[in-house]
Every structure is written in structure tokens, then in C-alpha cells.
Amino acid sequence: MSIEISFELSDADLEHFRALMKVASDKASEYSPKEVLEKARAVCGEMESASLPDFVRTRLNSLETLINALEDPEWQMPESEKAEILTSLAYFSEPHDLIPDNIPGLGYVDDAIMIELVIQDLSQDLDAYTQFCNFRSIEEKRRGSEANVNRESWLSGKRTELRSNMRRRRRLFSR
Template sequence: MYAIPDSRLPLPQVLDRFPAGVPHRRNHVNDYLLVPREVDYFNGFLALLGRAQPPLQTDQLATAARNLNDVAAGDTPSPCIQQRIQHAHLLEQLLQDRDWEPSADISRELKLVVAYLHASRQLIPDTVPGVGHLDLAIVIDTAWPKLAAEVANFVDYQRLRHLEAERQGRSDDAIAFNRSSWLELREIEARLHEHQRRVREGSYAPEPFTYFRVH
């Protein structure tokens, strides 16, 4: 319920570096025509999020969509896109949680990503079968290096809040539990785990005698 995958399913490599010598002619994602000015706008948005690679070309996007269609099940997005959609909704939960205060140094990127999730101006319509969320997946991947640690903290916050709510016999939303509460409880849990580790590695009993004598 509160776990995030240890590994991220990769998006097509062509999105990071287009192979040299390949003609740049394709401009359709399935049957949807990519408009150059919208691609430029999208590249500008990615730059705001910190994309370091060269701007995306229409042929890269078309090639990536074709690669994903090969592994998608009908109209269902490929697993790597589904994973990014889940991460996008988790970021939305993080931003909307009234008791969680996101770290100030990622607030800008967080708001930009969640805004794109609901934006009417998106590069690829969500209705395009199989790859309609490819642009969102690219947005998530671009911002993820900055957001990953905050997401992991929020997931742990949800876990500890749930445990505390169970202890009190109340629902998660009914208890007072904020970032400070999470930090305090996390520290208590860490000390408990350290104590348990020492117990496993040692013993409360005195060390046994290596030999004994009979007088």
C-alpha cells in the first residue's frame, strides 16, 4: 500500500539520445500529429524541470511510441508508463496532504509536475491508445531525480501515520500527524531497530566461561 518500486522500468532509450545517422522524418504518435510549436513548448517545460539532454525531436517521440506499442497490451499503456502514472498520482497526494509540508527545495518542481498532470495543454492527448501518457512519463522522469527522496519520505510518513492511527484505534485522517510527528516517530523506530540489532548480535546473559576447574 505504501511501497514504491525499488527499480524504475526504463522508458525507450531513444528519448535520451537519438541514434546518429537516422533520418528525422516521423512526426506522428500513432495517428496523432505532433505540432512543432507544441514540441518546442514541451521542451521548454522540460528545461524548467532540469532536463539536461538536447531538446526532443518529433522523430524521437514517434520512435519511442512505436517501441512502446510493441510491448503494450492493446489500448493499455505499457508497464513503464503505468508506473509513471502511479508516481504522478502519488505526487498529487503528497501535494494535497494537508499535514505534509514538502521540502522547500523541491516545491517548484512538485507543483509544475502536478500542474502538468491536469493541464489542458499537453503534448500528447491522454486518449491516444497505449501511449497517451508518454509525455507525462517523460515529465515524471525529468523531475524524478529531485523528487525521489521526498516521495520516499512521504511514503514512509503514510506508513507511520497508519501505524499510529491503528495504535489509537482511529482512521489515518482523524489523527494529528505532520512532518514533525513523522520525524519523531521515525527516530523512535530507528532506535528500536538498533536495539533489536544489538540484541540479535549479542545477549543479555553473561559471556560463558571458556573453561572451568574442579577443586
């Protein structure tokens, strides 16, 4: 039998978590981008091997997607976007959590909240990268290994799709 527990974080609560994120980000500025990624990946690995509640596991998947976006050479992420994501991953590169991870069922609550804040801040980046991965998968199935899919080809496809939708709407409204 499952039980649903929900709670609402007030603006003050969110400010507290954002302040913790800022402190971690400032500390993590001592690390290279590669070290921040390695530490964030290590945290993901630890979390994957732990017995996580579902509310944490779903957020962990999104965090891993952001890390993959940073490391994907075909995504060709601009440096400004990389810096923003690395800053958001800084919390996960610090070993000291608000709630120790070894407390069963509760140890990852602070991590889930931080991941949720990161996801909210970077939801458009996450959505775009997920769409790109789907596009790449379809193109690779369709054309095989010579598909040569990158961010530019995806954006070109998106522009074509947008123009097609605009033409279709014009035809519908002109009737």
C-alpha cells in the same frame, strides 16, 4: 498475450525532455500554486478516465501521490519542497503535449516519460511521504481518530526506530 517493448533514452533525449519541462515550468510560473495543482489534478482525472496502458497507469499513481503530499496538511511540507514539486508538476498544467493524448496506446508516452523524470527527481520525497502515510494509517488503526499524526510525530518515530536499530547492531557486533 502481452508484448514487452523497451527503449533507452540517451542523455540527449533526456536533455530534450528536461528542456520541455523547463519551458513548461517557465510558462506555468504565470499560474498560482493552486492553479498548477488544479491543472495537474485535471490531467490525472483525464488520464484515469482514459484507457491507459499499464506502464502509464503505474506512473500516474506516483504522480497522484506527489500531489496528495502537497495537499496533505498533516505532512507539513516545507515551502522549498513544495516549490520543487510544483515546478515538476508544471508540465502537466500545460495543455499541449509532445504527443497528443488522443492517439490510442501512444498518446500518453510523453506523459509517462515526464512522470518518470519527476519520480526520479523526487523519489526520496515520494518514498518519505508513502512511509508517512503507512505510519499514519497504522497509528490511526491503533489509536483511533485521536492519533494526531503529523510529520513531526512520524520523524520522531523514525528517530526512535533508528536508535533502536543502532543499539541492536551494537549488541550483535559486541558479541
